[in-house]
Amino acid sequence: MADSRTPRSAEGLGSSSPAPAVTRAAAVLDALAEAPSGRLTLSDLSRELGIPKSSTSNLLMALEEARLITREGAEFSLGRKLVELGAAYLSRLDEVQEFYKFCEQAPTLSGETVRIAMIDGDHIIYLARYEGHPAVRLTSNIGDKMPLSLSAVGKVLLAQLHDHDIEAMFPDDVELPVMTPKSLRSAVELKAQVAAIRKQGYALEDEESTLGVVCLAVPVPTHGAHGPSLGLSVTALKATFSEEQAALMVKELKELAHSLGNPMG
């Protein structure tokens, strides 16, 4: 997707980093993560990030020594250590452990596909997935990202933000990403939904990211001031989706959200 003609400068001109080498190294990791093939050469990186070749070479050597990237011939790709670090992050979230336990025991949810997600910049990121439903395997994985406007969790998390933050992210004339004919197209429409979500306490996504698939989501009340807000969602096939079922799911999701929000034994 990234236009290879447009080098995205690692440094935003005026904003000089307090540790440029680190900022640039992070840009290297990003570039590798976003590259379609996942593999780039020194020259590729140097060109795309606008970093001199010799400097890039130094960065890559340091990153390789830290196992954050791997060299394979002349091509570099992400390293295994990133899996460790990502896992270390997730293992610290007690919510994830409890999430699994709860899903297994919940009468309705235990048979569905449930996910827990978190807001991450202008996207959501999936942290864990419970699959009671081996028949419907989602293509999305832990760690995957999604635009806020295209998912139920995204909308529900958006609804948790202050209005001026929402306005900053979605001015009225902004272009929203579109994945299906039913995707929301205007920021005005999105903000109207946000208002509705705040009233009813849950969000619905009706084939807006994948045709034939609907999603329900609720927010997890953020306990105390610390930690970013989490959201929960159930995914179901539109064909087998009924009002009563939806009501049950929302009820159980809210129970789960409540128990995640109030840490107890």
Next chain:
Amino acid sequence: MADSRTPRSAEGLGSSSPAPAVTRAAAVLDALAEAPSGRLTLSDLSRELGIPKSSTSNLLMALEEARLITREGAEFSLGRKLVELGAAYLSRLDEVQEFYKFCEQAPTLSGETVRIAMIDGDHIIYLARYEGHPAVRLTSNIGDKMPLSLSAVGKVLLAQLHDHDIEAMFPDDVELPVMTPKSLRSAVELKAQVAAIRKQGYALEDEESTLGVVCLAVPVPTHGAHGPSLGLSVTALKATFSEEQAALMVKELKELAHSLGNPMG
């Protein structure tokens, strides 16, 4: 585990990194990943890594801007971007996708707990887990590490290495980590097992990491020269473990390994 009295210098004295800031930043991430609570203050990090406070402050600011870490008051912890990056790494491994598909269809394995792992320095790291067996939920997670000598996959991957590499990692007088009374204690014993594993083509772990639990593992033939070698394992309760079952599992594991090793439609 880390003796807080012993600052592990980020730089190995003589070996000066071509990009010290990056190496130090990586050390910061490691320290945060290993910290029991997952949260450290600027001073903690400065002390433990032997980096001046002012420099540490700069590193942390740059890391935070890259979302590789998060600040929470005065404490720093790993950032969400690491989950993304780890996921990006895993999503590139086609093996993982095929692994899931195969497990679901395999007659015996589909009811068991199967994992795929990779060698990572002197440990193994789990890349994916299939659970046909909701009754027995493992405590281990994707991204977790394990010493080579304590798991069936570890031993089977060790058996793939050249003898001189094994000798370098496990000289005869080395102290092996111990987790149960049945854990291997001497490197000599370990190397004898490696020889046996090479003959029979699979490895067995008999309550060496967890009492009551046994594991079988086979290697995935590394197709071509590139990519590190992978291993597959099934975990079962010792109580419900029979010879015939073991034979079936090894057979299916080998089939899976073969299909992973020979990429096809």
Next chain:
DNA sequence: GGTGGTTGTTCAGTGGATTGAACAAGCGTG
């Protein structure tokens, strides 16, 4: 409230990381 030991931030000097040009090695192409 004073006091000792923290904490994180500021700032000017300097030593080392960064750099660009010049190098060597690979690869299609005519």
Next chain:
DNA sequence: CACGCTTGTTCAATCCACTGAACAACCACC
């Protein structure tokens, strides 16, 4: 095979990131 166009590595000069000490803010404990 010689040619252009890549690629990655080398090296000395310069600039800027790192440093250490001095600072301010905080907490805990008499």
